[in-house]
Amino acid sequence: MTLILKALLFLLLFIGKECLERRYFTQEPPEKIPGTTTCTDGWLPFEGSCYMFGQTAFDFTEAENFCRQNNSHLIHVESSGENEFIKDHLKQLQLRNWWIGMSDELIEGTWIWFDTKEYVHFSDWYPGQDQTTTEDCAIFWLPLAFKWADYSCLGNFYPICERRGTVCGAQLELVG
Ligand SMILES: [Ca+2]
Ligand SMILES: [Ca+2]
Incomplete structure (x- = not known):
């Protein structure tokens, strides 16, 4: 295989079609490309993640299963930036309550991400909730402007699913 073919294969495998299209076939200035998160249709990009806001209410377990069927998990909110971005977006949607992917079922008061069992570090609880x-x-x-509240896992709310997006730019530097 020639070097050029190998280089092309590398580009397709490691960068992905969407990044190439953004890089070479759009009018966007190249300096805006690095760090841009790309998501498939219907998913909202933010800082490396993609989010989908479900249109059917489920209990917590069903909501997590809904996300898994869509190659994702219920949202992990890991920073105030992510939290504010999501809360701002929720204000633009139909007014609903939305699940966060965490639980304190194992140890009361100790919150862990439901899928990874890792400790939750950032929080935005309404006092006493x-x-x-x-x-x-x-x-x-x-009712609390989307601050967080604990609730029975059998409640019937809407899922926010999160998965990793494609971040264009970093790999391009290695090739280019
Ligand atoms: Ca997250
Ligand atoms: Ca509890």
Whole structure:
């Protein structure tokens, strides 16, 4: 295989079609490309992740399953930037409560991400809304401007699914 063919294969495998299209076939200035998150249709990009806002209400377990069927998980909110971005977006949607992918079912008051079992570090609880023994799941709570509240995992709310997006730019530097 010639060097050129190998280089082309590398580009397609490691950068992906969407990045190439953005890089070479759009009018966007090249300096805006690095770090841009690309998502498939219907998913909202933000800082390396893609989000999908479900249109059917589920209990917590069903909501997580819905996300898994869409190659994702219920949202992990890991920074104030991510939290504010999502809350701003929720204000533009139909007014609803939305699941966050965490639980304190195993140890009351200790919140972990449901799929990875890792500790939750960032939080945005409405005061007093994280310590209820009968409420082991959490939502963006509409009446409190989407601050977080614990709630029964059997509640019926809407899923926000999150998965990794394609971040264009970094790999291009290696080739170019
Ligand atoms: Ca996240
Ligand atoms: Ca609890």
